[in-house]
Amino acid sequence: MDPAEAGELKHRSGSLRTRLLLVLAIALTPILALSAIRAYFDARSSMEQRRDELVLIADRAIDRVEQYVSTSETILEVFQDEIAAGRCQRVYMVLQEHLGPLTNVVRVSPEGIVDCSAAGAVGTPIANPAWIESLRSERNSVRTDAFYGEASGEWLFAIFRRNNDATGQFAGASGLGLSVSSLVELFNADPDLPEDVQLALTDLDGEVFGQVEMPKFDRRWIERANANPGGALVVVREEDGSSLDLVIQPVGTEGIFALITRPSPGLFDELTLNPVGMFGLPLLTFFGALIAVWMAVDGLVLRWLARLRQVAIHFASGQYDYRPRRSFDSAPAEISRFASTLTQMASRIAERDRSLREALRTRDAAVREIHHRVKNNLQIVTSFLNLQSRQVKEPAAQEVLAAARHRIDALSIVHQTLYQHERLDTVHLKPFLEGLLRHLSEAMGMSESGIRFDWEIENVERGSDDAIPIALFVLEAVTNAVKYAFENNGGVIKVSLKRTEEHIVLTVRDDGVGIAEDKAASPQTGLGSRLMNAFAKQLRAKLTIESEKGDGVAVKLELPIASA
Numbered sequence: 001m002d003p004a005e006a007g008e009l010k011h012r013s014g015s016l017r018t019r020l021l022l023v024l025a026i027a028l029t030p031i032l033a034l035s036a037i038r039a040y041f042d043a044r045s046s047m048e049q050r051r052d053e054l055v056l057i058a059d060r061a062i063d064r065v066e067q068y069v070s071t072s073e074t075i076l077e078v079f080q081d082e083i084a085a086g087r088c089q090r091v092y093m094v095l096q097e098h099l100g101p102l103t104n105v106v107r108v109s110p111e112g113i114v115d116c117s118a119a120g121a122v123g124t125p126i127a128n129p130a131w132i133e134s135l136r137s138e139r140n141s142v143r144t145d146a147f148y149g150e151a152s153g154e155w156l157f158a159i160f161r162r163n164n165d166a167t168g169q170f171a172g173a174s175g176l177g178l179s180v181s182s183l184v185e186l187f188n189a190d191p192d193l194p195e196d197v198q199l200a201l202t203d204l205d206g207e208v209f210g211q212v213e214m215p216k217f218d219r220r221w222i223e224r225a226n227a228n229p230g231g232a233l234v235v236v237r238e239e240d241g242s243s244l245d246l247v248i249q250p251v252g253t254e255g256i257f258a259l260i261t262r263p264s265p266g267l268f269d270e271l272t273l274n275p276v277g278m279f280g281l282p283l284l285t286f287f288g289a290l291i292a293v294w295m296a297v298d299g300l301v302l303r304w305l306a307r308l309r310q311v312a313i314h315f316a317s318g319q320y321d322y323r324p325r326r327s328f329d330s331a332p333a334e335i336s337r338f339a340s341t342l343t344q345m346a347s348r349i350a351e352r353d354r355s356l357r358e359a360l361r362t363r364d365a366a367v368r369e370i371h372h373r374v375k376n377n378l379q380i381v382t383s384f385l386n387l388q389s390r391q392v393k394e395p396a397a398q399e400v401l402a403a404a405r406h407r408i409d410a411l412s413i414v415h416q417t418l419y420q421h422e423r424l425d426t427v428h429l430k431p432f433l434e435g436l437l438r439h440l441s442e443a444m445g446m447s448e449s450g451i452r453f454d455w456e457i458e459n460v461e462r463g464s465d466d467a468i469p470i471a472l473f474v475l476e477a478v479t480n481a482v483k484y485a486f487e488n489n490g491g492v493i494k495v496s497l498k499r500t501e502e503h504i505v506l507t508v509r510d511d512g513v514g515i516a517e518d519k520a521a522s523p524q525t526g527l528g529s530r531l532m533n534a535f536a537k538q539l540r541a542k543l544t545i546e547s548e549k550g551d552g553v554a555v556k557l558e559l560p561i562a563s564a
Contacts, residue, residue, distance in 0.1 A: 024293050028286050050262075051233035054197070054247040058260045061199050062251050065183055065258070069159070069251070072099060073141060076161050076176050083107050083116070083174035084163045092118030101182030103149065103156060107163075108132060108173045115172075120150070135162040136170050143256065145203035146180055155180040155209060157256060180209045183256075200259045201251070208259060221248050225257055235264055304328065304335045311342060320350030382408050409439060427467045429497060430459040436471055437495060440478055450490020451482060457497040460504055466559075469535040470506070476528040476535075477508035477555045485512025485553060504561065509554040515547040 075098070076083075079091045083105060092105040107116035112125050112132040126132065127147035134142050144158040160175040180201065188199050201209045206219045221234055225248035236244045243264040248257050307324060314322035328339040382405050389401040437453050446452065462470070474495065481493050496507045532555070536543035542558040 020293055020297055021290055024289060025286075028289060031286075048233075050245050050264075051247060054233070054245060054260045054262060055249065057193065057197055058199070058247055058249050058258045061188070061193075061260075062249060062258050065201075065251050065256075068099075068101070068183070069143070069178075069256075072102075072176055072178060073159055073161075075099065076141075076159055076174060079105075080161050080163070080174045084171070086116045088116040088118045095176075099176075099178075101179040102176060103154070103179050104177035106175045106177065108160070108175060110136070110170055110172045124150075131158075131160055132173060135160060135173050138162075142173075145205060145256070146201075146207050146209065149177060155207070157183065157203075184209050194262075196262055198261045200261075202248070202257045202259050221246070222257065224248065225250060236261075300332055301335075304331045304339075308335070308339060308342065311339070315342070315346045315349070318353070320346040320353070322346075405443075409443060425464055426461045427464050428459060429462055429470070430457045432467065432471070433457050433474065433495070433497065436474060437478075440475065444479075444482055446482065449482070449486075449488070451486060452492055453495065454492050455495040457495070458499055460497060460499050462504070462559075466539055469538045473532055473535040473539075473557060474506070474508065476531050480526075480528045480555075481508065481510040481512065481553065485510040485514075487513060491552075499561075502561065504559040506557040506559065507554060509552060511552045514551055514553055515545075 075095060079095070082091050084107060086107065088105045088107060092102070095102055095105070104120060105118040106114050106120075108126055109115050110132070112129045114120075114122050114124050114126060116122060128144065131142050131144055140162050142160045144160070146155050146157055148154075149156045157178045157180060158175050159178070160173040163171040163173055165171040184199075184201055193199070202217070202222070204222060206217045206222060208217055224234065234246045234248075236246050245262045245264050247260045249260075250257050307328070311322065311324055323343070328336045331339065385401050385405045385408070389397075389405075392401065434455065434457060437455055441447065441453055478493060478495075485491060485493075491511050494507075494509045494511075496505075496509075498505050533543060536557060539557070539559055541560070544556045544558075545553065546556065547553040
């Protein structure tokens with residue numbers, strides 16, 4: 001990611017709108033939390049109220065069933081001896097008129113075999129031997145869960161009482177069979193039963209008796225009913241997305257449970273309206289406040305800040321006379337004053353900028369004039385040296401004067417390049433070095449000596465302070481090559497300037513005779529070598545000289561990317 005884009009992204013993440021919304025959200029969160037807690041307790045209270053209503057309905061129905069079952073137990077106790085005496089049919093005929101749900105009167109042997117029955121065959125075992133075992137352990141009576149009666153062809157509940165012989169030992173049981181469907185009719189006989197409430201009976205196995213529309217029965221509801229004798233409310237989700245309130249309560253103490261269902265109240269029911277009002281309205285207020293702050297910040301602040309940003313962008317690009325097409329007159333007073341101050345600041349900066357530009361133009365003109373005069377003065381010095389060299393007869397003296405003249409010419413070219421360049425603080429090395437090499441070729445008479453230049457120079461910018469040591473370094477390297485490399489046989493001097501990732505590499509290479517072995521082993525003590533080392537130190541560059549006998553000399557200068 002671009003650094004500017006990263007800064008913009010960070011700027012957006014910490015925007016004024018975001019921070020204000022965050023502060024407002026933090027301020028409103030405690031109110032929202034208290035509303036949620038209040039709504040939770042109200043919802044629990046609503047569920048308790050719904051449970052209590054269903055339990056009240058169930059209690060009335062259970063009272064009728066319980067009263068009937070208790071009456072049946074009392075009647076069984078009255079007729080127990082006759083049943084134990086084997087008069088099952090007679091007892092059945094007497095009780096049938098008083099107990100509508102009665103389906104059978106039986107006597108069961110200690111082994112759990114029916115040996116007397118008013119309806120159905122004898123000699124068959126009872127549905128669950130555990131009932132007899134319960135009576136054998138000195139319980140007086142047992143209420144069974146539901147079982148299917150083969151003789152009656154319907155589901156039954158049974159009540160058994162323990163029979164004892166003359167010695168008080170267990171002698172089987174006397175029992176009454178009660179029709180489940182008849183008990184369900186009693187269960188639903190309440191004339192005040194609400195139309196949306198459904199009642200049914202169930203047993204320990206979860207077999208439901210009655211017309212109750214509900215999803216698959218879960219036996220864990222029986223466990224909850226046993227754990228909560230006062231009635232436990234279960235909200236059951238149906239396949240169509242609706243839900244039922246369901247309460248299960250035991251009928252008496254064993255085996256039979258009342259199952260009461262009612263559609264759960266909707267969102268706008270009076271039982272749920274209060275929780276919705278306690279939590280829903282604060283939640284709407286919460287989001288409404290956030291939206292209001294969002295719109296207010298956008299309309300009163302951010303819109304004007306965007307305009308100010310556009311104005312600042314134009315001012316930053318130097319357009320100090322820029323004025324926005326839409327004024328800030330309708331902006332808030334603080335922003336309008338800030339825009340006015342920004343415009344005044346831009347006007348003052350424009351005045352200062354014009355003054356500074358004028359001062360810079362004056363300074364640049366003066367510096368160029370100085371470079372031009374220095375270049376002219378150096379040419380005068382060169383002319384004096386030319387005149388002096390004509391009066392000197394010794395070749396060594398002429399050679400020293402020529403070397404001095406070449407160095408002065410190199411300095412002159414530097415100053416000429418500086419005052420001709422648009423910027424005074426940098427130099428384009430390509431035209432600068434090409435001009436220097438052309439001048440050296442003419443001044444040293446290289447074409448007459450059979451020596452030619454071959455250069456490959458990249459267009460690299462360098463600070464103007466480095467121009468003089470670079471020019472003098474090239475001069476010394478070329479001069480050494482012309483003097484010592486070719487032995488009057490001519491050759492090629494190749495100059496290259498290349499930019500790498502870490503350095504700017506300047507190389508002066510000849511294809512001459514190279515450095516002799518005895519001279520290569522000893523340090524270079526000539527003036528030219530000492531000057532090149534001095535220029536390399538001044539440029540903070542690394543100087544290397546490579547040579548093979550008969551394969552020329554390569555003088556390489558590795559400059560750091562940044563100017564010294």
